[in-house]
Amino acid sequence: MPENIATSETGSPLYLRVRDQLAEQIERGEVTANIKLPSERVLAERFETTRVTARLALAQLEAEGRIYRSNRRGWFVSPPRLIYNPTEDYSFSDNAVSQGRLPRTETLEVRCTVVSAWLAGKTGLETGDPVVLVRRRRYLDERPVxxxxxxxxxRRLPGIKDFDFNRSLWKLLRDQYSVDLVQKKIEMFPTALVDPQASALSVNAGTAGLCVNRCSRDAAGGFVEFDEEFWLHDTLSIQVNVA
Amino acid sequence: MPENIATSETGSPLYLRVRDQLAEQIERGEVTANIKLPSERVLAERFETTRVTARLALAQLEAEGRIYRSNRRGWFVSPPRLIYNPTEDYSFSDNAVSQGRLPRTETLEVRCTVVSAWLAGKTGLETGDPVVLVRRRRYLDERPVxxxxxxxxxRRLPGIKDFDFNRSLWKLLRDQYSVDLVQKKIEMFPTALVDPQASALSVNAGTAGLCVNRCSRDAAGGFVEFDEEFWLHDTLSIQVNVA
DNA sequence: CCGCTCATCTGGTATAGACCAGTATCAAGG
DNA sequence: CCTTGATACTGGTCTATACCAGATGAGCGG
Structure with missing residues (x-):
């Protein structure tokens, strides 16, 4: 009776034993950050099983944040998470660079629109009030995250729509408008990314993500900006200090 | 040519169309919080497809936090997320009750042990220092979350190991030790739950979760407690205010 | 040198089964 | 009445296979 290569002491499911072997290789550094794993078909053959089971093992590692997929290109080892403090004014780029990463920001869209019912509930503005929407995509080491x-x-930021949003928004508010963001309401929850966010990040609908919402006001309590961020779940670690 | 029931205008994958129909039923309130969905085999038959595809649709809804599974019992609609502020001293029970939920806390283990290298790095203690470990499981409406x-x-909390940990730890520290937790370092990241946390919550390894770590010190900067929480990803929404 | 075509490789989606291991239910037996 | 045990039902795991569509890279033609 030919035993499966991944068969070991335990009676655990095959896909978890395959997971364990791959995880070991990652930990031993045989495959490292952003290195491509063997294809699903090769893995299935190597572990003497089928693609379905190999994909279960890969999905497990993906859920743990150890590997990620790039559409129809393959599976890659995840780099360390970016440490991120959403309570502080900060520059995404400076923060990334200080952690040895290569950041990039892309402005997808700048549009004047009006406050929706949903946004009104989040900000206290009135439905129909004018608002400027900026959509951006940010990369770490050329991976969209x-x-x-x-x-x-x-009203608080006249002429804002004509600025360059590829630079730090926080520096823009500070230098051009002398805005001091002193009040923030932050909300974070894990969820799956669905369209349109999923396609903007070139991932499948259902990929695990983290949604971070931030409502910022100036010292007088006036609404300045509401920020809705959709992160890939394996790319960040939130850190907050209370002193 | 018999068309599939879930076939519609779009060319999107079948499992996403099945997802959409189930999501609609949930939104319309045809199935509501904690109600069991039809079995996978019934869903497969109803949508004229196979269990594999039905399970893809269910996994999608699970990732979005709309439904959850109970081991070999079936799929259930997720109740609203618990709003949780990890920066504030608070009682889990009071917080849950104020949101109309039924909380329950179970102490799994109380043990005197020593600081590991990992814990030393997180707390600044020395490896080998004495420390009391308390493991708890918490429920909302009888679902472990x-x-x-x-x-x-x-050293800071003499005799702590002999107290009842089913009550609020925060109230215990306040009333019995007059501790004022003024410094906190909080870290949060989405990840998959693996053993032993997965089994403690009766979920499969790989279920999406959120890990929340919190290191608390008193006014003098002395280490009081380090708390490592593993939440099911669909059960909470973090909210933090910066004033 | 550049740009295009095309074969090949990748993961993505889907079918059609199979058996296993817990859960829930209820009838039979104490 | 309660307990026990059979049983049907549930999701969990797994095999084997097929076709599709995007990504890639080699090679050809300009």
């Missing part, structure tokens, strides 16, 4: 929708108050 | 490992400083 988040998309965000920023809603800016054009 | 989180397990936590609490590491308490026995």
């Amino acid at each position: 988040l998309v965000e929708n920023i809603y800016l108050n054009p | 989180l397990v936590e490992n609490i590491y308490l400083n026995p």
